[in-house]
Amino acid sequence: MKEVSFADAETYEPDDGWRRVSLAGSDKFTFEWFEKPPGHSSPMHDHENEQVCVVIEGEITIFTEDGESATLDEPFDSAHLDAWEAHRVENTGDERAVAIDVFAPGRGFDFWTDREE
Secondary structure: OOOOOHHHOOEEEEEOOEEEEEOOOOOOOEEEEEEEOOOOEOOOEOOOOEEEEEEEEOOEEEEEOOOOEEEEOOOOOEEEEOOOOOEEEEEOOOOOEEEEEEEEOOOOOHHHHOOOO
8 A cells, every 4th residue: 555645746837826746646546736827728638648637626618729618616426538638737717627537547746747839
């Protein structure tokens, strides 16, 4: 068993108010807790991982490159993204948004730190 204390977990904060915390996982899947301030959006991106996003509080909208969108605005609303499906995640609400991302296969923060814009 591998226990991960939230207080001691690996954290990545790419922008003010956008924080990601690595929860327990493996090479097969990872869980990341994240928060975003109102109006914040990740850049459009894709990755080899399938992704499930589950909102905990607030509102996020996931936009895909082909024009689809899904607004998750109730606790535990979720959306699935296929591997290599280009998308961005925006806090479209007026309050802080908190969600959990699940990635399969697993990944680390090097996805963000090693990527080229």
